[in-house]
Amino acid sequence: MEESRRHGDLTSTEVRILGCLVEKESTTPDNYPLTLNGLRTACNQSTSRDPVVTFADHEVEQALVTLRERGLTRTVHSTSNRATKYRHVLPEVMGLEPAEMALVSVLMLRGPQTIGELKARTERQHHFDSTDEVTAVLDSLAARADPFVRQLDRQPGQKDARWVQLLSGHEPTDWAWSTLDAVAPADVSASADPYGEATAEFYDLLATGHWEAFGLQLLDLLADVDPAAGPILDVGAGTGVGLSYLQLAVPEAHIHAIEPSKAMRTALHTRLAIDAGLRSITTVDPATFEHAELPEQACALIASAALGHLGDLERARLWRYIAEQMPAGAPAVIEVLPPDRPLSVPPTRYREIFVGDHVYEGWQEGEPSGDHHMAWTMTYKVRRGDTDVAAYTVRSAWRCFSVDDIRAEIAPFGLTLVEHEDCVVISH
Numbered sequence: 001m002e003e004s005r006r007h008g009d010l011t012s013t014e015v016r017i018l019g020c021l022v023e024k025e026s027t028t029p030d031n032y033p034l035t036l037n038g039l040r041t042a043c044n045q046s047t048s049r050d051p052v053v054t055f056a057d058h059e060v061e062q063a064l065v066t067l068r069e070r071g072l073t074r075t076v077h078s079t080s081n082r083a084t085k086y087r088h089v090l091p092e093v094m095g096l097e098p099a100e101m102a103l104v105s106v107l108m109l110r111g112p113q114t115i116g117e118l119k120a121r122t123e124r125q126h127h128f129d130s131t132d133e134v135t136a137v138l139d140s141l142a143a144r145a146d147p148f149v150r151q152l153d154r155q156p157g158q159k160d161a162r163w164v165q166l167l168s169g170h171e172p173t174d175w176a177w178s179t180l181d182a183v184a185p186a187d188v189s190a191s192a193d194p195y196g197e198a199t200a201e202f203y204d205l206l207a208t209g210h211w212e213a214f215g216l217q218l219l220d221l222l223a224d225v226d227p228a229a230g231p232i233l234d235v236g237a238g239t240g241v242g243l244s245y246l247q248l249a250v251p252e253a254h255i256h257a258i259e260p261s262k263a264m265r266t267a268l269h270t271r272l273a274i275d276a277g278l279r280s281i282t283t284v285d286p287a288t289f290e291h292a293e294l295p296e297q298a299c300a301l302i303a304s305a306a307l308g309h310l311g312d313l314e315r316a317r318l319w320r321y322i323a324e325q326m327p328a329g330a331p332a333v334i335e336v337l338p339p340d341r342p343l344s345v346p347p348t349r350y351r352e353i354f355v356g357d358h359v360y361e362g363w364q365e366g367e368p369s370g371d372h373h374m375a376w377t378m379t380y381k382v383r384r385g386d387t388d389v390a391a392y393t394v395r396s397a398w399r400c401f402s403v404d405d406i407r408a409e410i411a412p413f414g415l416t417l418v419e420h421e422d423c424v425v426i427s428h
């Protein structure tokens with residue numbers, strides 16, 4: 001986990017989902033990763049859960065969107081079975097060993113428990129030889145700089161003290177979403193680039209959770225790319241968070257970074273200013289994909305969190321470019337962001353980070369706006385203690401895609417795709 005992230009800000013729904021993913025990974029490995037249906041059933045189980053809940057599909061889906069934003073879960077698109085599946089990445093992101101995961105997950109699923117209860121209830125996930133061993137692992141989880149667990153004070157009449165997880169239970173109650181309108185929004189009315197202007201300032205701090213896992217995946221997906229075939233095309237490069245992964249994946253390649261937002265490009269250029277190596281290989285194309293000066297050939301293409309921003313004609317240009325100007329087999333990696341169809345997503349804080357004396361928060365809220373589109377409302381808040389220092393709200397249209405939607409759209413161009421976690425790789 002990023003060092004500036006604090007535990008404690010997950011919602012109770014997110015915690016239940018993570019607990020279930022951890023539990024099912026070891027108790028029913030044949031059915032893991034879990035489908036949406038399997039995950040909802042696991043959450044709503046009437047045994048081994050406290051409290052018992054009755055989540056609907058859309059509640060689980062909404063929480064999966066924010067868990068993925070936080071970089072805590074991954075989407076698995078299976079080639080054999082069309083159902084989308086979900087898995088957690090807690091060991092990688094939070095640095096948890098199997099014994100620690102077992103204890104944290106049982107605390108997530110069943111609330112505060114004694115050492116004896118924890119030893120018995122983790123048995124199917126991990127065998128502890130003694131209650132002393134359980135205590136030692138809990139003590140080390142409690143002693144971390146950002147503790148995962150805490151021992152509760154023993155209540156009168158209780159023989160043993162109970163332990164509690166600290167991943168949730170700190171949802172903000174000191175301000176309501178509706179108070180947001182009282183804070184002056186940034187003056188973006190005169191700007192032709194409201195999304196970039198509101199977002200760029202906070203993008204690297206708040207909106208790059210997906211890169212932690214996606215970047216590593218790119219190293220694999222681009223491993224066989226031949227840099228002699230042309231540059232890597234980065235469509236909607238943003239502030240350039242992904243550039244160093246592209247450089248690492250194909251060290252000899254040049255990068256053609258298409259980015260229409262001046263505000264996003266300002267951050268991108270700052271990145272290039274302080275990294276001479278990246279600067280020497282990156283050409284910045286200040287245009288939408290529609291108007292970009294596309295190189296004659298590209299050895300690979302990447303569109304990370306960008307496909308939904310492209311209009312119908314731009315996507316047609318994209319598919320035609322891959323079909324006609326990329327060598328056979330050259331990969332076009334297109335990130336597929338959830339949800340795969342328009343969905344109502346309530347205001348959700350997806351990230352929080354400390355900057356000096358201030359806390360920066362990223363919030364998102366989504367509403368369907370047509371058969372394929374969602375209207376996302378992104379809000380970036382800067383707070384000092386209980387005081388709102390600033391809040392910037394911006395709306396952004398996004399075209400939702402399922403893997404099948406993309407498959408149907410690229411077929412007329414003679415393109416096929418292979419599904420991977422959170423992305424598809426298109427080629428011909």
Ligand SMILES: C[S@@+](CC[C@H](N)C(=O)[O-])C[C@H]1O[C@@H](n2cnc3c(N)ncnc32)[C@H](O)[C@@H]1O
Binds near residue numbers: 239290303
């Ligand atoms: C969510 S950001 C993703 C940035 C970067 N790829 C990443 O993953 O960090 C989406 C980017 O797409 C850019 N974008 C929006 N419309 C675009 C278009 N028509 N053509 C190319 N890029 C576009 C935005 O300006 C923004 O920087």
